[in-house]
Amino acid sequence: MKKVNDKTIAAISTPPGKGGIAVIRISGSDAIAIGDRMFKPKNGKKLSELDSAKMIYGDILYNGIAIDDGLASVFFSPHSYTGEDTVEINCHGGILLANKVLESAFLCGAEQASPGEFTKRAFLSGNISLTEAEAIAELIDAQSEGQLTLASSNSHGVLSCAITELYNRLSQLVAKIYVDIDYPGEDLVEFDKADILEELLFLINDIEKLSGTYQTGRAVAHGVSVVICGKPNTGKSSLMNMLLGKERAIVTSEAGTTRDIIEETVEAGCVLLRISDTAGIRKAENEAEKIGVEKTVEKIKEAELVLAVFDISSRPDGEDEKFIDELKSYLDKGGKAIGILNKSDLNVNKEALDRYSSVFEDKVIISAANKVGREEILKKAESLYIDGSIDIHTDAIAFNARQYASLCNAVRKLRDAYKAIEEGIEVDICGTDMELALASLGQTDGRTVTEDIVANIFSRFCVGK
The missing domain is CATH 3.30.1360.120 (Probable tRNA modification gtpase trme; domain 1)
Structure with a gap:
């Protein structure tokens, strides 16, 4: 284009x-x-x-x-x-x-x-390339060191080079197949079914490995939406202030102080956490509190990560159990949560500690009042989204949904081709699937992308860039 x-x-x-x-x-x-x-x-x-x-x-x-x-x-x-x-x-x-x-x-x-x-x-x-252009936009909008590092790497072509290498390998494979179809018996290339299947498998694995970087890339490039939630007076606002390192939320001994949602950002290693402190979940006593609780429930549904705060100095009650049921429903749908077991500075109730610990695979015992446990929470949050085997400074990393979808489409078409060859279907039909996979790879870095997609990407830039 x-x-x-x-x-x-x-x-x-x-x-x-x-x-x-x-x-x-x-x-x-x-x-x-x-x-x-x-x-x-x-x-x-x-x-x-x-x-x-x-x-x-x-x-x-x-x-x-x-x-x-x-x-x-x-x-x-x-x-x-x-x-x-x-x-x-x-x-x-x-x-x-x-x-x-x-x-x-x-x-x-x-x-x-x-x-x-x-x-x-x-x-x-x-x-x-288009991936380099997208990285330049991310570079301009970077709010964290991690975003800056990843955007700089991709603006210098790290992802683009990886895609080009995959594209060239697949292009050579398709050409090899079509030469054999167009010039049968001419011995222009060595065509071996086992070799074709082996190279297809290598390509599938390599493209899947690249698409597998998307969770890390997305978390670094765009951050993670996080909701702090729990019953009133469990220390949610104190937790927010501890994570921020400043007094952002009002903290009092009166339950239900937080009515509206407070939003801030915190760096957890190379991941930017977009944190919302919400109203306590309980039966509302007035219309204002009811609206606050409804907003909390909606925020939880939208969240990528929930920091569920519990008071381990008090025995669990009916409201705690109701909250746990709601969290289980969220987790069953693929949501991620960290149990924040707060008020360890007080007399810890063993029943509460055991009950809440049994709910969460990932949990941290803290004292928000004494600012104990901050680094553990941030490390735990980062570990949920960052693959430790990936280096954001040097590795090729897919960092947006468009790139991820194109890579996944390429894998699907290559799997179709692999299966067809194994089942003895004519090679030219298999070549069609490989061409479609090639087109999907081309879309990833802009070789075959449509004008509508290009227009959408560049409309997000500022004037003058």
Whole structure:
């Protein structure tokens, strides 16, 4: 779906607001000519006369009149981010001034860039793969060290290279099969059914291994939605404050203090936990509390991880058992939970400790009041989502649902081909399944992706990137 862009675009590439500098980026076939009209180097040369990837000092013009002095960089196609002729003008970072420089670019023939259009052009020109483009978006939006590390790795092509290697292997296998079909008896290739099955099995295993990184990749790239829940006065808000390392939630001895949902983020190793502290689950005494409890129940249904808080200084009662039943239903549907057995600083009730311990495979005994157990909770949460055999710095990791779905589709089609060959079905029919698998692999890094998918991906970028 590669195509040539017929317009030259411009946008402010730096964040809005005052700053030391602002950068106006211009890209397209007329970028250098537009740059010559709006920037006059102090040495008397034109931008079109400069060497590529050089920066020069001069006057920035608006209708031929200097409005600022600054620096201009010129990048000739294909040696630029977009793969097109590109000019970047650095002016002083005033809000009005930056917009005036952009307006000058428009007056000289450029058009407003749409969100993500520069990176989209880099993809369409073949400078970057779709997985690299997606990683650049993640790099910009990173909120944690883990997100930054994974996004940086993939923006430099680690995942793309792994997909390319798999694509080339499968492409060679398909070509080998079709040569044998088109030129039977010519001995152009050695065709052996056992060899084909063996290579198919290797490919299936390798693609499955890559798709198996998705749980880790998703947890790192997008974080995990976590709900703190439990009966009133079990220490949920104290737990929230302990995890955050600051007093975010109001804590009192009165049950039911938390009515509305409080949301914050905490880093658990390389995973970002998106935590919600919720109202205590019990029979509501008034309309406000009823709404709070209903919100809690909805949050639990949406959560990827539940931190279920229990008071181990008191014997379990009917409300505890009802809460446990609700948690069991959540766990039976594939939900993940950590039992937070709180108030270990008080006299621990053995019946409570034994009962709650029996419910959870993963549990941590803590004292939120004394800030004891924080690191254990964070390590436990990280371990539920991160495969310890995966290195997010160096390994190829699938990090979004689109990539994961494409890899899974490729595996399904290869399994169909493997089964068909084993059962003696004609090889050309098996080749069709392999071609479909090849198309799915191509979708993963953008070789065969549709324009609708591309448009959706780049619409999430900011203007100027």
